[in-house]
Amino acid sequence: MAVDYYAVLKLTRNANQEDVKKAYKRLAMKWHPDKNPVDHKEAEAKFKQVCEAYDVLSDPQKRQIYDVYGEEGLNDEVEFDVAAPPPPPRRSEPDDIFNEFFEDQNSWQRAFKKTCNGGGGSGRSQKSGGGKKAAAVESKLACSLEDLYKGARRKMRISRTVPDNFGKSKTVEETLKIDIKPGWKKGTKITFPEKGNQEPGSSAADLIFVVDEKPHDVFKRDGNDLVVDHKLTLLEALTGTFINLTTLDGRVLPIPVRNIINPGYEEVIPNEGMPISKDPTKKGNLRIKFDVVFPSKLSAQQRSDLRRVLGEVDN
Template identity: 60%
Template structure:
């Protein structure tokens, strides 16, 4: 079955959640169950075939391991190592020479540090290649993937002709799609990096020195001198993500603040706070 067909059969997108898959399966299974289409033999046969497709698609996509294999290779080996024809495709069109099967896409997750600094990764891939007699053989190969500093989620890395190949067809392209792992401190927004910094109320009023570790391992010292009002954001120029298309340039580091208020104050403390703030207003 070609890449993406299981998703089309269940009428869901490639990012569908388990719950969305389950709902789609139940809806289609009820519609195409053979017991509901038993009045005419031709309709029953069509329903049985459709129900089998739906069940097969759900069996693969609802299993995380099977789904990962399917997303990577474009098919899941059920009863055959061959890639099945697409729905409605006749024997003649399937055997046309010089036909190129669809590209195979697979997500590849990187840490924010890797996307900041750039990195190299080796991937072992397996693909089906026909010999001179048309018999499919499995070929393994090590591919080197180079990530440039600043690449974003969704960037595609294409290896032409490194996907599966059917007899009489050109090999498919193999495409890796960059994904981004969540980071404990930083969040990426475009070319900017955003952090949420907790500070005490007293620090929001009188200032604070922040010590941050950058994604390339530098120690960054930042002075907060302004009064941190609600919605205040401190912008540090050129300390965001590298801009891949503009070497040497970076986005900004944006610091948002979460001011922590004291849980209680004594009567004396309330008096002092009121006195100090009253003087500040004058």
């Protein structure tokens, strides 16, 4: 069940950073395991939950993602595209959070490390395996323009080698979830920390998926804009026409063309381009580039009529 971090700290959603700090300080001191020797296990569980809530709500990036996507948004992936929201840093350990907040209270630091790690030492170094970290492994994630427009979820089944309890390599399989966010661009990176291969005595490599955009039959992407090439007859270019264009989310967009189409002319439809990843409620433009198809031949009567009509227009 998803945890309501605001409820954990007994805060409303419009609480400011000072409110978050005060609530954490009060509850962390209340539920610290060393302050509750009788109900030690219950206190430790509540203390860790308080630390986790503070870790998210005290960080503007994490808090913004949590407010929009909930706890799942903090767990699924980290996204490094410069045009997208900054990635949330990895979750901190409760002792790190407490130590940073109460950095001048060394006895509390030692007490909590002893409580959580069974007598000292850093739990994090035990999980990471120590040693140097292997180079990250990158793999392409092919996405259709529709996926990048509407968003999508992918499940990627991976196989990797890790050392067993005796230091011998074994193969493990795992399914990773990737939530493709509307507006992501080619080159966006989704990082799964330590989900690559691991050698004995070293930390596992990070696994990175890099978004690759598939070509589309109708649309081309130009930043946040979508570009469409459309052919017109000479008659349509001079007298106007009506275009029905099917968008990437399946809507039929009626577009009247009333202007005379000159060479290089573009019809611009605001807010019908790609979603902007920083704010998916906003979109770029749809730009229609026209190619006027001239007739291959004209009869003598047609030439005469054109001279008469266009001559009258010129006069």
